[in-house]
Amino acid sequence: MTNASVAPGSTSRKTHDAEPGALDGVVVIDITRVVAGPYCSMILADLGATVIKVEHPDEPDYTRTFPPMLQGDGARSMSGFFAQYNRNKLGVTINLRHDDGKALLRRLVESAHVLVENFRPGTMDKLGVGYETLRQINPQLVYAALSGFGQHGPYRTKPAYDNSAQATGGLWSMNGPLGGPPVRVGTIIGDLAASLYGVVGVLAALRHAERTGEGQLVDISQQDSVLTLTENAVVNYSATGEVAMPLGNQHPFVRPYELFPCADGFVFFGGYTDKFWKLSCEIFGAPSDFADNPDLHSMAVRFSDEAYRDRVRPLIEGWFRSRTKAELENLAGDHVPLSAVKNISEVVADPQIAARDMVIETEYEGFGSLQTFGSPIKLTRTPPRVRGLAPHTGAHTETVLRDLLGLTQDEIADLRRGGTI
Incomplete structure (x- = not known):
């Protein structure tokens, strides 16, 4: 050749x-x-x-x-x-x-x-x-x-x-x-x-x-x-017998790591580590949000179904409900993982995409x-x-x-x- x-x-x-x-x-x-x-x-x-x-x-x-x-x-x-x-x-x-x-x-x-x-x-x-x-x-x-x-x-x-x-x-x-x-x-x-x-x-x-x-x-x-592309589905089934099912916007085992509503749409928020959780309480909430919930300082507790459903998610929804996507992104800055969920017109106009x-x-x-x-x-x-x-x-x-x-x-x-x- x-x-x-x-x-x-x-x-x-x-x-x-x-x-x-x-x-x-x-x-x-x-x-x-x-x-x-x-x-x-x-x-x-x-x-x-x-x-x-x-x-x-x-x-x-x-x-x-x-x-x-x-x-x-x-x-x-x-x-x-x-x-x-x-x-x-x-x-x-x-x-x-x-x-x-x-x-x-x-x-x-x-x-x-x-x-x-x-x-x-x-x-x-x-x-x-x-x-x-x-x-x-x-x-x-x-x-x-x-x-x-x-x-x-x-x-x-x-x-x-x-x-x-x-x-x-x-x-x-x-x-x-x-x-x-x-x-x-x-x-x-x-x-x-x-x-x-x-x-x-x-x-x-x-x-x-x-x-x-x-x-x-x-x-x-x-x-x-x-x-x-099925992430942990195969290894989880082989190790535990658990069959992956639809989870909506949730992650199989990491929380919070999903979609949350805000004043003008939705954002992805992934402040699941102990470091990010503490920062998120300080940035988005009141000073008491972290101090008054010492049992939520542990990832293991936040990941539990009951604690996440009854306490963690409602707390986050309260932080985000009255703020816009832009306000939340500005607050998060380079400190915690939060991104606006953008439609394709917003993506095409995105400055990072342009750069x-x-x-x-x-x-x-x-x-x-x-x-x-x-x-x-x-x-x-x-x-x-x-x-x-x-x-x-x-x-x-x-x-x-x-x-x-x-x-x-x-x-x-x-x-x-x-x-x-």
Whole structure:
């Protein structure tokens, strides 16, 4: 395998931040759609990899139709959802049902370092471009397969979505109001977690390939990923037999560490240690709140159901009831853990978010500007590039086939006429 990449000046680097990233020179083939997969390859692209997003010419990633839709010139529209998870990528169309399309993918793999796919296990094998086939072409290839239940096991061929992972990974069963029915976590946490673990796996496998010349399969399951997000549920069950149930906004064993109402909304307050409890009594309450309750000086007492329900929580509610979120945050300062519960409009305007460059604005010609989340990975020498564009369907097909594979214009035209690209 060579370190070939698309020729300078013809890549998406025109839309990227100027400096090369930490993964500069790494070529990634992205055969994914929706989120579990596109988010993984987007992070690799942010970190400097050249990511080639492969879509079917007639059936592109259907998140291109997901809201919100940006209206452009004439009747053109563009999905902000798609743009958020596909920035910094080169768009290529290849029909993998065509023999010529499979041949193109095999040629791309010769010069690639990573391939990411999120089909149901066995799909790529049926197409004749699965891991065992591609590793014969490129022994150093890191092949990342993200799926609902992984590449082996009794569930491997089941169809799956994020909700499937939340349901079978245990998270859904323990989320919801205290004493109430389970409630889905309010985001696609299974997709996102699988993508993040996918990045970790790819980077580890790349390091191994650089050292040994040996690629490998990175097998990521959404169910596995969700299970690791259940905190103490597994160890608590194995040690005591206790099954985690919905607790609302409470923590399984730490108190106070939850949501509290205030004059204009809600705050999270986590003053559960003895140090923080004493400070909280001094900052929010009356001098007597601490002195008059010597038995509450111990965490063990405050954690007990009866003391927390009858004395600790009512005391805190009295402190917060007449104060606003801003007043409480100002009082807490850097002394005790208290944070306003912010809606997304407040988060976008948050000065800490701004200081960390976590809401970024990208200009799409003909559509205007689009705000999306930035990168939480902060590197001092090779910072992520976060303002690159998401490609239109097949926008870079000719560029990639010409510059990476050396195809002529006539060969590219023949492939287009035949419906391969």
